[in-house]
Each structure stands twice: as structure tokens, then as C-alpha cells.
Amino acid sequence: MAGRMRMRAEGPRISVDNERCERFGLCEWEAPALFQLRRDGRLRYRRRAQPHEIEQAAAAARCCPMQAIALTGVTGR
Amino acid sequence: MSDGDRIVIVGAGVAGLRAAERLRELGFDGEVVLIGDEARRPYHRPTVSKQLVQGIARPGDVTLQSYVDLDVHWRLGTRATHLDTAQRVVHLPGGEELWYDGLVVATGVVPRHLPGSPRHDPRVRVLRTVEDAAAVRRALATSSKPAVVIGGGLIGNEFAASMRQMGRDVTLVGHARAPLYRFGPRVAESVTDLHRSHRAALAMRTEVRHWITTKDTFGLHLTNNQLVVASCVVLAIGSVPAVDWLRGSGLTLDDGVLCEPTLFAVGADDVVVAGDVARWPNLRFDDVPRRVEHWLNAVESGRAAAENLLAGRAGARPFTPLPRAWSSLYEVRLQMAGLPALADDTVPLADGITGFVRAGELVGVCGWDRPRAMLRWTAELERRLPAPEHTGTSVPAAGVPLVPDTVPETVP
Ligand SMILES: Cc1cc2nc3c(=O)[nH]c(=O)nc-3n(C[C@H](O)[C@H](O)[C@H](O)COP(=O)(O)OP(=O)(O)OC[C@H]3O[C@@H](n4cnc5c(N)ncnc54)[C@H](O)[C@@H]3O)c2cc1C
Ligand code: SF4
Numbered sequence: 428m429a430g431r432m433r434m435r436a437e438g439p440r441i442s443v444d445n446e447r448c449e450r451f452g453l454c455e456w457e458a459p460a461l462f463q464l465r466r467d468g469r470l471r472y473r474r475r476a477q478p479h480e481i482e483q484a485a486a487a488a489r490c491c492p493m494q495a496i497a498l499t500g501v502t503g504r
Numbered sequence: 505m506s507d508g509d510r511i512v513i514v515g516a517g518v519a520g521l522r523a524a525e526r527l528r529e530l531g532f533d534g535e536v537v538l539i540g541d542e543a544r545r546p547y548h549r550p551t552v553s554k555q556l557v558q559g560i561a562r563p564g565d566v567t568l569q570s571y572v573d574l575d576v577h578w579r580l581g582t583r584a585t586h587l588d589t590a591q592r593v594v595h596l597p598g599g600e601e602l603w604y605d606g607l608v609v610a611t612g613v614v615p616r617h618l619p620g621s622p623r624h625d626p627r628v629r630v631l632r633t634v635e636d637a638a639a640v641r642r643a644l645a646t647s648s649k650p651a652v653v654i655g656g657g658l659i660g661n662e663f664a665a666s667m668r669q670m671g672r673d674v675t676l677v678g679h680a681r682a683p684l685y686r687f688g689p690r691v692a693e694s695v696t697d698l699h700r701s702h703r704a705a706l707a708m709r710t711e712v713r714h715w716i717t718t719k720d721t722f723g724l725h726l727t728n729n730q731l732v733v734a735s736c737v738v739l740a741i742g743s744v745p746a747v748d749w750l751r752g753s754g755l756t757l758d759d760g761v762l763c764e765p766t767l768f769a770v771g772a773d774d775v776v777v778a779g780d781v782a783r784w785p786n787l788r789f790d791d792v793p794r795r796v797e798h799w800l801n802a803v804e805s806g807r808a809a810a811e812n813l814l815a816g817r818a819g820a821r822p823f824t825p826l827p828r829a830w831s832s833l834y835e836v837r838l839q840m841a842g843l844p845a846l847a848d849d850t851v852p853l854a855d856g857i858t859g860f861v862r863a864g865e866l867v868g869v870c871g872w873d874r875p876r877a878m879l880r881w882t883a884e885l886e887r888r889l890p891a892p893e894h895t896g897t898s899v900p901a902a903g904v905p906l907v908p909d910t911v912p913e914t915v916p
Contacts, residue, residue: 456879492799494566
């Protein structure tokens with residue numbers, strides 16, 4: 428069952444708003460393969476999600492305390 | 505539920521929005537009606553006491569995004585007045601009746617009022633909505649006198665910090681021995697020091713004796729005999745579930761809506777409950793029904809309630825989250841996981857984390873500006889408190905096509 432989370436051809440992009448992000452690391456809890464709070468306190472993340480990671484990427488975006496994560500290329504925005 | 509059915513969601517907050525989103529993700533093709541008494545689309549409520557009251561975010565900045573085509577029928581600025589579970593009808597103003605095949609109750613909570621406070625004075629406010637934040641800002645603009653906040657919980661502390669970040673004087677009045685005392689002495693001490701270093705005044709172990717409201721003076725006389733003159737007073741003394749509209753519906757309304765472990769409401773068919781208003785037993789901990797008033801719980805329960813409504817009572821799965829929450833005060837990140845409120849004792853753990861212990865068992869952790877350590881301790885807590893096994897039908901995951909991978913980005 429495909430649901431409605433269909434991607435455009437170029438796939439969903441992840442971006443984190445630098446001004447908003449306060450490095451809570453809740454995104455890492457939801458999607459450790461995409462987001463990592465590094466030892467130096469900086470946030471490292473991957474710009475493109477793999478197909479099997481889209482659910483996790485959306486979960487991270489929903490849970491981010493600063494609503495700093497944007498997913499683009501996902502229909503319905 | 506099947507195609508052609510109508511699901512009504514009452515409460516257009518985050519839990520209601522995430523429930524609608526999950527219904528569509530799972531391919532529900534019927535009608536979804538989202539009823540909310542606030543006039544705007546669901547927004548990021550935690551900003552009300554932080555960025556919005558400070559004026560560093562505008563209401564338009566905090567609208568929530570969704571990641572599917574919601575295709576819902578919005579009924580904003582509309583208050584549900586009554587529920588008839590026998591007829592399966594939600595009553596709306598003007599005698600309108602809206603039938604449903606499935607109902608999601610997600611009406612949240614409303615701030616408590618303080619008995620004896622001049623509640624119609626525009627300088628006495630609560631903080632729950634975008635409009636509340638705007639009203640506080642208007643009251644602050646009319647006078648340079650200090651702001652006062654009554655209540656030493658999360659919202660009270662966030663508001664006090666927000667005032668200092670705006671350069672306004674503020675006094676926090678609370679009857680506990682220290683602010684955020686329920687998060688353990690370590691956190692209480694840290695937050696006390698933090699407020700001191702930012703010159704926010706604390707009046708703890710005290711209450712309001714009486715209110716002084718003349719034309720040009722407005723203030724409080726406290727039981728410790730202190731007199732505080734104020735530009736505005738924010739009441740942050742907790743909240744009560746928004747269940748007035750459910751009286752007489754047959755649901756059990758005793759501190760929220762009583763639910764089964766699956767978030768199905770006790771006493772009705774095809775009614776699920778999500779967010780701050782739901783009182784359900786989280787079987788990960790025990791079988792005592794409780795409410796959880798945190799953002800992530802509203803997100804996750806909204807989704808779980810939608811899944812279970814579609815699965816039906818027989819196929820529903822217990823909702824057994826590991827609760828997680830955060831707050832930010834000045835530049836400090838405060839984080840919680842588990843259910844600290846259950847604890848009978850606290851213990852200092854490694855990495856500056858406070859552990860909350862019930863009968864020798866870790867039931868919660870709390871971190872003061874330790875996000876990485878919190879990730880480790882949250883995982884540890886999940887290991888120690890596994891969700892109970894459930895053998896039922898599982899919800900199918902949405903399938904998605906292939907996308908390429910690219911190089912990692914770093915936020916400095
Ligand atoms: C100032 C503030 C700061 C917060 N900060 C944090 C934080 O930092 N971290 C954290 O984890 N949590 C925080 N929270 C808690 C978090 O915002 C809530 O847990 C979350 O909003 C609950 O979502 P909900 O959808 O259950 O309820 P709500 O967001 O309250 O949404 C319920 C909606 O239903 C509407 N409604 C009520 N009755 C009716 C009716 N009869 N008919 C139609 N509509 C109705 C309400 O108007 C409201 O819009 C904060 C809360 C507040 C108030
Ligand atoms: S959850 Fe949000 S605020 Fe926290 S580190 Fe991730 S992007 Fe930043």
C-alpha cells in the first residue's frame with residue numbers, strides 16, 4: 428500500500444534552519460542514520476533521504492522542538 | 505473504517521493535525537473534518553511562552569507543516585458544543601449536527617484560573633494560544649513595570665526567562681521550595697542559579713495574599729509580605745482538560761477522557777482520544793491511566809490514535825511510548841524522558857543526568873543542557889523499560905520510491 432507520501436523525481440531534500448536549530452538532538456533519536464549530534468555539539472545531517480528513511484526523516488521533522496527541519500520534494504507541502 | 509466513511513477530529517492542535525496526517529498516510533480515502541475553535545491552522549504551541557511572547561517569531565512563522573496531502577475539511581473558529589455517542593453526532597453552534605463514523609477527540613487542555621485573581625483585568629493573562637502571547641505583549645507595552653508570573657512549572661519558568669531575554673524585569677512567584685522542583689533538586693538548583701545570574705527575581709514558598717488594583721497601581725501582596733508592582737501578571741498554575749463539550753456523552757471524564765491502552769475511549773464505539781486530553785494506561789510502565797502534557801506525546805498519540813481507529817478495536821495496538829519532552833530556558837536545554845512523576849527518589853547518574861527511581865527501578869531521566877548524554881540515557885531507559893510484547897495486526901508502512909543519496913551537511 429503506497430500511502431500518499433510520494434516523492435517528486437529528484438527525491439526529498441532535508442534542510443535544517445541554522446538560525447532555529449538549538450542542537451537538542453531529538454532528530455537523532457528519530458533518525459540516527461540521517462542526523463547526528465557530534466561530540467563538538469554541532470549537528471551533522473544528510474541532505475537526501477534514502478527511500479526507506481523517509482518515514483524517519485518526517486518523524487524527525489515532526490518532533491524537532493524548534494521546527495527547524497524542512498523536507499522538500501515530499502508532496503502535500 | 506472504510507472508504508466513504510467520515511472521520512471527525514475535534515481539536516485542531518498538533519494531536520488533531522498529526523491524526524489527520526496519519527489517516528491519509530495509511531490511505532484512508534473518506535472524508536476528514538477537522539474542527540478547531542481557534543481561528544488558525546495548527547501551530548507550534550511551545551513557542552507561545554518563548555519566541556512568540558518575546559516577539560522574535562511571528563504567528564505566521566509557527567504554523568505546522570504536514571508531509572502528506574491532508575485533504576481535510578477545515579472547520580476553524582468553530583467550537584464543538586456537545587457529543588452524542590449513541591447517534592454518532594458532534595453538535596456545533598447554530599444547531600448544526602455533524603455525523604461521524606469515527607471520531608478523534610483532541611481538544612487539549614485550558615489554563616487554570618487562580619481563584620481571587622481579577623480575571624477580567626486585561627493585565628492578568630494566561631499563556632496557551634498565539635492570541636494570549638499577543639495580549640501579554642500588549643500589556644507589557646503599556647507599562648515599564650516588571651512582569652510577574654505565578655507558577656514555578658515549565659511555562660512559568662520559560663516566561664520568566666523570556667522576560668529577561670527581552671530586558672524586562674520579572675518576578676516568578678511559586679509555592680514550591682524552588683522552581684521546577686519536580687524535576688529533582690539538581691535541576692531546581694541549576695534553574696535557580698540560572699535565573700539569579702540573569703537577574704530574574706524569585707519569590708518561592710509564597711502565594712498571593714491579595715491583589716491591588718487601582719487605576720494607576722497594579723500589583724500583588726504576597727504571603728511573605730513582599731509587595732510586587734506589575735505591568736502584567738501571567739498565571740501559569742497548570743491546566744485542566746478541555747472536556748466541557750463532552751459532558752453527558754457517556755465518556756468517563758475524570759481528569760481528561762478515560763481511555764483503554766489503545767487510546768479507544770471507554771464508554772463509546774469508534775471514538776479515540778489523543779494529546780493532552782487523553783488519560784490512558786501506558787503499559788510500558790503499569791496499568792494506571794495518566795495524562796501526559798508534552799508536545800511529542802501529542803504528536804505520537806495523534807498518530808497512534810489514527811492507526812487504531814482505522815484498525816478497529818479488535819486490531820488496535822496499545823500505545824506504549826517512552827515519553828520525551830524538552831524545554832529551553834535562556835540558552836539552556838532541559839530534557840526529560842520517561843515518567844519522572846512516578847518516582848519516589850532521584851539519583852545523580854553519569855554525565856550530569858538525574859535519574860528518577862521508583863521502587864529501585866529507573867523510570868525517568870532528566871538532563872540540564874546535556875543533549876548527547878540524554879540520547880544515551882533515553883536509549884538506556886528504553887532498554888530497561890521495554891514496551892510489552894504485543895501480538896496483533898501491525899500497521900503497514902507506506903512504500904516509497906527510490907531517491908539518490910548525497911553528501912552530509914553540517915550545521916555549525
Ligand atoms: C505556553 C506553552 C509552552 C509549551 N512548551 C512546551 C515545550 O517546550 N515542550 C513540550 O514538550 N511541550 C510544551 N507544551 C505542551 C504542548 O504544547 C502540548 O502538550 C501540546 O500542544 C498538546 O497538543 P494537543 O493537540 O493535545 O492540544 P492543543 O495544542 O491544546 O490543541 C487542542 C486544540 O483544540 C481546541 N479545542 C478545545 N476545545 C474545543 C472544542 N470544544 N471544539 C473545537 N476545538 C476545541 C483548542 O482551542 C486547541 O486549539 C507547551 C504548552 C504551552 C501552553
Ligand atoms: S531536533 Fe531540531 S533543534 Fe534539535 S538538533 Fe535536530 S534539528 Fe536541531
